[in-house]
Amino acid sequence: NAGVTQTPKFRILKIGQSMTLQCTQDMNHNYMYWYRQDPGMGLKLIYYSVGAGITDKGEVPNGYNVSRSTTEDFPLRLELAAPSQTSVYFCASSYSGTGGGDEKLFFGSGTQLSVL
Amino acid sequence: RKEVEQDPGPFNVPEGATVAFNCTYSNSASQSFFWYRQDCRKEPKLLMSVYSSGNEDGRFTAQLNRASQYISLLIRDSKLSDSATYLCVVNTYNFNKFYFGSGTKLNVKP
Numbered sequence: 001n002a003g004v005t006q007t008p009k010f011r012i013l014k015i016g017q018s019m020t021l022q023c024t025q026d027m028n029h030n031y032m033y034w035y036r037q038d039p040g041m042g043l044k045l046i047y048y049s050v051g052a053g054i055t056d057k058g059e060v061p062n063g064y065n066v067s068r069s070t071t072e073d074f075p076l077r078l079e080l081a082a083p084s085q086t087s088v089y090f091c092a093s094s095y096s097g098t099g100g101g102d103e104k105l106f107f108g109s110g111t112q113l114s115v116l
Numbered sequence: 117r118k119e120v121e122q123d124p125g126p127f128n129v130p131e132g133a134t135v136a137f138n139c140t141y142s143n144s145a146s147q148s149f150f151w152y153r154q155d156c157r158k159e160p161k162l163l164m165s166v167y168s169s170g171n172e173d174g175r176f177t178a179q180l181n182r183a184s185q186y187i188s189l190l191i192r193d194s195k196l197s198d199s200a201t202y203l204c205v206v207n208t209y210n211f212n213k214f215y216f217g218s219g220t221k222l223n224v225k226p
Binding site for chain 2: 031043045048058088103105107108110112
């Protein structure tokens with residue numbers, strides 16, 4: 001089973017460049033998320049989606065955009081890369097649980113992004 | 117105020133020791149609670165869910181105190197392979213949003 005697949009694993013951007021981080025899941029999960037993790041810090045939610053066609057901002061959305069045209073795919077777009085966006089990015093998905101502790105997050109393997 | 121707060125550590129313990137981590141959360145409406153383990157530069161992986169009655173999985177025991185809004189993780193008989201960062205995660209059940217603590221680093225030494 002593939003689970004959550006993220007690409008690329010590593011990328012170096014110059015200031016002002018654009019790129020898209022790809023994320024796809026094959027578990028038919030409704031919920032998908034993008035997190036960033038700075039060194040020594042916890043994960044911060046950038047954007048999330050509760051289903052195809054529905055997205056919303058998380059804690060740190062500035063400088064990013066997302067779309068969710070299908071259940072499987074949730075790409076993250078950086079339009080004008082800045083050094084402050086140097087981080088590790090994780091995509092994740094979960095199924096809608098019942099509040100009983102079943103709402104596990106399944107993570108992709110991460111993208112190490114450096115903006116120079 | 118942060119949604120989830122943890123002591124960053126590091127906790128440096130010898131093999132075989134018992135170590136405990138605590139985590140506090142600010143939203144009393146939080147519904148689900150978890151401990152995730154993260155190895156250096158890798159994705160977090162679910163260690164265990166935390167249930168109201170407390171639960172145990174081998175050497176790991178998790179407790180939830182809703183009145184005081186804290187979660188604990190106890191590791192008994194620490195192994196070298198337990199060295200990692202442990203993330204406390206809370207689901208507010210508001211659109212299934214998960215909030216992460218900054219993690220507690222554990223170093224188990226021979």
